Amino acid sequence: MLHSNRLAPEKVAKNFIYNYFPHCDGALLAGSVVRGEGTETSDLDIVIFDNATHSSYRESLIVSEWPIEIFVHNLHSYRDYFESDFKRARPSLPRMVSEGIILKDTGVIDAIKSEAKELLAKGPEVWSTETRTTKRYFI
Template sequence: MEYIDLAERFVAAHFPNASIAVVGGSTARGERTRTSDVDLLVIGDAILPDGQIGAALTVDFEGEVFEVFAYSPMGFTEWAERSVAQHRPVIVHMLVEGVPVRGGDDLDDMRRRWSKTLDAGPEADEHELGFRRYVITDVLDDLRDASDPLERKVLAATVFERTAELMLLTAGKWIGTGKYLPRRLRALPSERVDALAEPYLRGDHDALADAVEHELLSAGGRVQVGFVR
């Protein structure tokens, strides 16, 4: 509750005309760490200068760091649709799952609309999935062939990330970057995730390559010769 009160003061000081304000991230989930900032989504008419429709800014306020995502209503729709197309709708998750600071009917209406989008899951067409399989096939071959230890570590990280995204998309789940990728993976069956994650964590690159081959097969197989990007 103290962070909601803090967010209310922040909005009053910096975005007094905002009609919607929602705290997201670890603060909303009650999972703050020592370095956590306060993720805040604000939406309203004329809350940004010079006709801007969207901005991301970092602000120090009362000893806390706020990571602010500020939009006009039109700007939110534009950026939300863009993030949905990229399968990483961060601001949509904030809107739907965060803790309201300001809201009312406007927030309720937006949540109803965008909840349907989140529930529907991402739409990745066959060409995109084929391209992702193509990239994984290429990186996987590089991993199997690499002998330099640093190259192998970098390639292992890349093929793990790309394969995790493919697993999520073929299961109709949203993807994420950084710490959000493993959090998204936990929506999948644990034995499937462990088969990929455990060899990666222990640095067993050969076993990781085998796990990636298995996931490629599950998604339709390797893609290489003849694929048009």
């Protein structure tokens, strides 16, 4: 639970988008603060869709006393991450997108959220016996 004097997460996230990504196509606030699981050490996970971005990237910042982790994608690169997360059976980006609170939308977010929800509903691929054995070894 959050007990600090910091500004509200959604307000900080919206201001961040307004100031740093004013021309993006869409943005979502996700992660523990959205799920109601935030703590004093939680960061703000912000997924940004900006078609002017040539390649996806991730960056850590501190704004208004909040650590912020941004995940920046263009309108195509996120699909590679969706697929990679699906194959690893660790759907981090699809989960963030599906649960995310919309901070900005020029009309692209609903379709991307639908893709994420479909991927999550499908569940992970069935692993071969060899893959299960390997994964069990690393546990």
